[in-house]
Amino acid sequence: MTDTTSTSATRGSGAPFTPADTTAVNTIRCLAADMVQTAGSGHPGAPMGLAPAAHTLFTRFLRANPTNPSWPDRDRFVLSNGHACCLQYILLHLLGYDMSLDDLKRYRQLDSKTPGHPESHMTPGVELTTGPLGQGIANAVGLAMAEAHLAATFNRPDAPKIVDHYTYVILGDGCLQEGVSAEAMSLAGHWKLGKLIALYDDNKVQIDGTTDLAFTENVCQRVEAYGWHTLSVANGDATDQLALVAALAEAHRVTDRPTLIKVTTTIGFGSSKAGTYKVHGSALGADDVKRVKQQLGMDPDAAFVVPDTVRDLYASVHAHGQELEANWHHAFDEYKRKYPDLAAEFERRAVGKLPDGIREKLPTFSPKDAPAATRKWSGQVLGILGDLIPDLMGGSADLTSSNLTRWPTAVDFQATGNAHGAYEGRYVRFGVREHGMVAICNGLAAHGLVRPFAATFLNFITYAYPSVRLAALAHHRVMYILSHDSIGLGEDGPTHQPIETLALLRATPNMWVLRPADGNEVVGAYWAALNAPSIPVALILSRQNVPVLAGSSADGTGRGAYVLQDAANPAVLLVATGTEVALGVDAAALLDGLAVRVVSMPSWELFDAQPRAYQESVLPPGVPVVAVEALGTFGWRRYAHAVVGMRAFGASGAPEAVYAKFGITKEAIAAKAREVVDYFKGKAVPNVLNRFE
Structure with a gap:
């Protein structure tokens, strides 16, 4: 374990707790109760229990600029227990992201910025879409992995660090029960991702009741076995979170392991249902919301209130975030003077552009x-x-x-x-x-x-x-x-x-x-x-x-489907993907006396995106279509009148024998083509593309 000299490790951590912090924590708790009560659904319990820990993290450690949520060297935050999204939305509002008080009032309403779980493409400041438990902590491993890789790639000892940030996660018991978290956390320990810090909300409650119904393992011991550093904060309910500050500061000093901090909280703190599953996923009820506010010294008859002292506190955090980004840009300018090629590469990647000439x-x-x-x-x-x-x-x-x-x-x-x-x-x-x-x-x-x-x-x-x-x-x-x-x-x-x-x-x-x-x-x-x-x-x-097929085309692949082998006035079309395209070519050779067009269709999605004229140039109206694929036939009726494919699970054997067993051979394809042509003799052939969605 070694000390880090990065100023990002201790920014704000030494600030004393004041009455404004207490008011801020209670404001978060009351806003969470108000949001769920107004929506008539949601999860108030975890946000109310986590309010002190989240407030401490966001005001004393997290480095971000709400004015520019995409600043490259910002700290990343992931709410893995995404059902607690009220907490994140409230913090985004208080910090000054593009999240108004009216947005909080529209929680869980159609097309709002505050949907029922955090969604990255809908809400500025949300890094990742979470909800299915375990996904967020696993995603966070990827964020921390990227930071480690990019820091090693771009940072130079004689220039300012342009990649130097942390990934913070809040997760719950459900995240730790899902297997995906174990897979990802094991890798995080193996990779020694020291800039990954997770706060585990140990509230001992899940939907069915108390966690000891099904979850009695020692989480810290398990995570230590993955190669993580672990710490505990026994009283996560206190608004004066000095113990959490000390734990986060220690986590910053541990550079060779990710850190899990177990924070013991009371779900639904302040509610008459606190500490029970009843406060997990339901509105508290109007009377209980008033009770919460009375318990916390807030006006029981006022909703969605943010006191000026809380606004002022978070405004100072916002201003500090703007300063941090400004300092980073000055550092990047210095870096760019020393390493112009590396800086240009960083800027290319930042806008998602491919290198030239590929x-x-x-x-x-x-x-x-x-x-x-x-x-x-x-x-x-x-x-x-x-x-x-x-x-x-x-x-x-x-x-x-x-x-x-x-x-x-x-x-x-x-x-x-x-x-x-x-x-x-x-x-x-x-x-x-x-x-x-x-x-x-x-x-x-x-x-x-x-x-x-x-x-x-x-x-x-x-x-x-x-x-x-x-x-x-x-x-x-x-x-x-x-x-x-x-x-x-x-x-x-x-x-x-x-x-x-x-x-x-x-x-x-x-x-x-x-x-x-x-x-x-x-x-x-x-x-x-x-x-x-x-x-x-x-x-x-x-x-x-x-084999490499005559007429195969990289450009045609980009259009989803194209004519690989043609004939004048085709009597039947053979459409195939992958390895079965060669089978289609071989089957066409067996169809003496029939004009056959062979179409390669590597991508349904890309073909569907083409103009109608192009689609009909490949699959012309009035011509029978037989599709071939050595997988399930589901969905092929969108493009074909008949399908040669799998309608059962496979079998063990030499590939040729397995294909023969299930009738996916050039002979079977040719026979199906003749059957379809004979069926449509004298009949109108429905256009497979004449469907409107």
């Missing part, structure tokens, strides 16, 4: 090239991108040799001093922790200045899907590299063969899914992912070899 350096493949698995072409492309994009950072859930995600020049991200790497490294060994991996990548994306990716088998993204869903909801730019994408992985059998998984990803709003057919489409898929808006993108890759 597209020209990506390969083009020819049918003369040897067949390969699309995961191998992915590894080749990622190797180029890893060298060209210094903000690209990510890794695999203990499947590096299968996902092929580590490029030749990569250095592992590890705690500095670890024999396996350093904080400057950009390749991440997540271990067998899919859920933690993806949640951490959400934190990396939310931090900014990093472009994260996460890799596993397609089937195992379902371990991580809650975090994938939050990435889509909160508009995080994360790339998922998902190999072993179908029954084609063969002998591993149905436990590893994804069937329904792709449909789940395609059903997720604000997300792109691309399943490339060969090397050229892999290039197109990566280029689309790199240029996507702030949404997650999944690249779906094969284990088995496929």
